[in-house]
């Protein structure tokens with residue numbers, strides 16, 4: 221027997237041979253059940269193992285997170301703030317529809333440094349200029365919080381505004397030379413061309429007595445200026461139809477972003493895609509994407525390589541970037557992200573800021589008289605504006621700064637503190653907290669601006685400026701993440717105002733506010749007049765005069 225090869229056992233006669241793959245119809249029910257049971261057990265076992273593995277990985281992270289939150293609470297214990305409720309923290313202390321009022325109440329109740337808990341997230345508001353300076357100049361607080369800025373990324377692009385760390389430093393270093401003082405001076409004639417179109421567009425309104433909202437004409441000016449100076453896009457690439465659509469959608473940017481920002485459940489992309497605002501959001505995106513990609517293809521060739529063709533006429537920002545050492549290192553996606561950021565960051569802010577300037581002028585006739593006087597003194601009656609002229613308009617400069625103090629275009633922005641930071645006020649910002657900086661609150665701090673509700677451009681006389689800490693005025697933020705387009709914005713605003721005010725006097729809406737402190741503002745991503753900027757115009761010089 222020992223040498224015999226054993227035959228495999230024959231299938232039992234009363235059962236058909238069953239293979240795993242056989243169809244259930246061919247399987248008797250007892251066996252089917254046991255096979256199902258085995259499979260369920262195997263699945264349950266795999267899930268249990270998976271969960272156990274996840275727990276092994278997550279538990280230390282959870283413990284670490286819990287310890288971090290406890291530590292944050294301990295370090296922040298001395299920072300004043302409203303009492304917190306379990307789980308929700310201070311969510312109920314903030315009214316979604318009255319954001320500005322909620323924060324004003326906090327400042328008056330808790331002073332220039334206070335904290336709010338949103339669940340396990342800690343946000344500290346820093347208002348006093350010396351503390352603000354410490355935050356904005358510290359590398360510990362140069363980080364943009366993903367939770368806030370990821371919402372703007374699809375619309376504003378993956379550019380400087382949202383980048384962090386080494387990537388941000390590399391991009392900023394590559395871009396800065398393309399917005400250098402001399403480059404901005406070269407943009408001035410382009411901005412002046414835009415301003416003269418604004419003067420022409422305003423002509424039918426002059427002396428008609430009509431009250432009109434100047435916001436839309438300001439958006440046209442801001443958008444034209446941005447597309448010409450940043451992309452060099454005009455004519456074929458940026459025709460009237462496309463321009464009209466961009467102007468129509470520009471409001472969507474700010475309103476949809478804010479709508480989404482204050483509804484935490486819509487931070488989840490999938491859920492937001494079911495909301496009625498999603499279509500508008502998508503359309504804005506498609507519009508900018510199409511336009512920027514067209515310009516990039518035109519300038520660089522479809523393969524993403526620069527054609528090296530020198531642009532005709534003056535160079536735009538994009539031409540400067542493409543010609544620079546750092547700019548040439550950008551991948552196509554990186555360049556695309558930066559262009560999208562530049563466009564959106566420039567025209568939304570410039571448009572809102574220009575509109576509020578006209579509204580303030582309409583109710584401040586004394587201030588306007590002084591600007592008219594300066595324009596006549598510096599430029600004479602009929603000489604066109606020249607490069608560098610706006611830098612000699614000192615009163616206009618003070619006026620623009622006072623408007624920016626009173627109505628900063630960005631009412632607030634945020635940072636994430638990566639390490640503990642001790643502030644001059646003696647408090648310590650704990651690692652992991654969010655830091656909220658508010659130009660709106662800081663610019664109305666009576667410590668640096670006595671009677672903050674009084675509008676007075678002479679607050680920006682050199683001696684008064686020298687007596688305040690630099691960060692008492694921060695419409696463009698400060699430090700290594702300050703606004704890269706601050707000089708651009710100032711040149712744009714002063715050029716538009718100088719050209720328009722040489723031709724017109726701005727008059728108030730008889731039914732509108734009569735005092736700057738009565739202007740009703742709305743707080744979105746930007747800070748803008750709730751009822752638009754309704755004004756009237758009177759001509760100052762014969763129509764058709766050549767002066768710009």
Ligand code: HEM
Nearest residue numbers: 380381565566569573629630633696697701703704705709
């Ligand atoms: C009135 C006009 C403007 C105001 C009030 C303004 C204000 C600001 C503020 C407060 C920040 C800091 C935001 C933050 O930290 O989250 C910022 C950043 C930025 N701004 Fe502006 N801005 C204006 C115009 C412009 C223009 C014209 C451009 C482009 C040409 C521009 C491009 C940028 C960019 C790229 C950043 C991000 C900088 C970085 O993080 O390195 N801005 N701006």
